[in-house]
Amino acid sequence: MMRLSVIIVHWNTAPDLRECLTALREFSWRGGETEIVVVDNASRDGAVAMLAAEFPEVRVIANAENLIYAAATNQALRAATGDYFLLLNPDACVTEGAIDKLIGAQKAIVAAKLVSDDGSVQKSVRAFPTPLATITGSWTRLAFDYEKAGPAPQPMMSCLLFTRAVYEKLGGLDERFPLFFNDVDWSLRTERAGLETWYIPEAVVRHGHGGTTKRVRRSAVWESRRAWLRFLHKHFARDPLRPLATVAVTLDAWRRTGRWGKSLGKNGGETTPESLRRELESEGRPS
Incomplete structure (x- = not known):
């Protein structure tokens, strides 16, 4: 049976994490087994105790110090046993059928549609910030149809699914980008490796725009x-x-x-x- 590994890295985001895990429990993948790996980056909000009491099925990696996002994600990727990996932010909540649609797309790398609490679609796909695009600012103004499935050059990593084969080919995140631009770097590496990221609008995920960085x-x-x-x-x-x-x-x-x-x-x-x-x-x- 195929297995999905959901990977969540959090730091002092216990309320968001509880909501995220509740949604995963309610709208779990129906096509195989699921393991959830949560990396707690030395939080002080009681999250580890909350996980033990309320979500005993979750595999917890409790770090003694904050490794920051990239290193903690790599830590979880190394520990995960799935055929698929789903990177999920703690402020992201899957909706009914979202995971099934991501895996059902049968693509190597798949991004979901991110929506705010009011239902508005977040502009979660950008171009690459090449030197020219950096100067003009055009990389943040990509004309992208969020209601149509298709290639997505650089999606946010708030909810991103990829196969183990992709991970084995590319490796994890570059830890020289501990908190920012690790997703941009990873997306460019996928493109240069000849891999295509696919966007699935039917896979809807409610996203709160970064509990830590806010x-x-x-x-x-x-x-x-x-x-x-x-x-x-x-x-x-x-x-x-x-x-x-x-x-x-x-x-x-x-x-x-x-x-x-x-x-x-x-x-x-x-x-x-x-x-x-x-x-x-x-x-x-x-x-």
Whole structure:
């Protein structure tokens, strides 16, 4: 029998996580076995105890420190036993039949339709931020039909299904992008490996736009722009427009954070888990 591994990484998002797991329990995959792997990144909101009491069927990896998203996702991918992997954010709730439709599409990589609580469709598919697209901003304005199934160049990873064969070919997330742009990097790697990501509008998932990063806005903006520069350096180092794209990203970071003149570091610098943990803790301490 085929098996699905649902992978959820969370940090201090217990209420969202409870709702996410309740939806998974109610709208489980009917075509095979399902295991749910939750990585708790050293949360202080009682989530581990909640999981043991309310969701004993869930496999919990409780980290002693916050490994940040990419490393924790890779940790879960290595531990998972499924033929399919479903990366799911803790603020994402599947609806009836969503998982069946994702797997039933019989594609190597499949993205769901993300909707807000009011039912409005989220613009969850973008183009790639090449140097030119970075300068013009066109990568965020992709003309995409969210009511039609078809190829999706760069979908959000809030609910993304892929086969074990894809994982074995590509590997996991690049941990040089611990919190941001790991999904963009992964999508570009899939494209360059000749793999196509398919979007399925019938697979509807309610999504709340990032339970962790909402609480760390300033640090999130700064780190996301540093990750953006690392992405450009990794994939477009020889592009003649990259220096101008670097200026565009830096100006955007200054404008959004008010840190005028502060350097993002050469090629985005290097973000260690320790340094990012300190920033997250300083701005994201749960009340």
